[in-house]
Amino acid sequence: MIHKQEQDESFKLTIDHLKGIISNIYIAGVDSNAIIMIWAMAELVRNPRVMKKAQEEIRTCIGINSKEKLVEEHLVKL
Numbered sequence: 001m002i003h004k005q006e007q008d009e010s011f012k013l014t015i016d017h018l019k020g021i022i023s024n025i026y027i028a029g030v031d032s033n034a035i036i037m038i039w040a041m042a043e044l045v046r047n048p049r050v051m052k053k054a055q056e057e058i059r060t061c062i063g064i065n066s067k068e069k070l071v072e073e074h075l076v077k078l
Contacts, residue, residue, distance in 0.1 A: 058070070058078070061077065061078060062074045062077045062078065063077070
């Protein structure tokens with residue numbers, strides 16, 4: 001883009017252009033992560049055996065049994 005600006009003086013890259021480009025890059029990353037999480041959750045629902053194994057691994061890592069409820073404070077142990 002800067003090279004294009006040097007060649008053609010009518011093309012002006014402003015701060016607003018840069019803000020828009022950076023915003024698009026950030027939003028694209030957020031969308032990708034959301035889509036991956038949705039896909040992963042759908043696959044776990046489709047495969048109960050794998051979901052149970054993942055749950056057991058998380059509970060073992062955190063140090064709680066299957067009767068205890070997982071709460072936000074446990075996330076620091078992951």
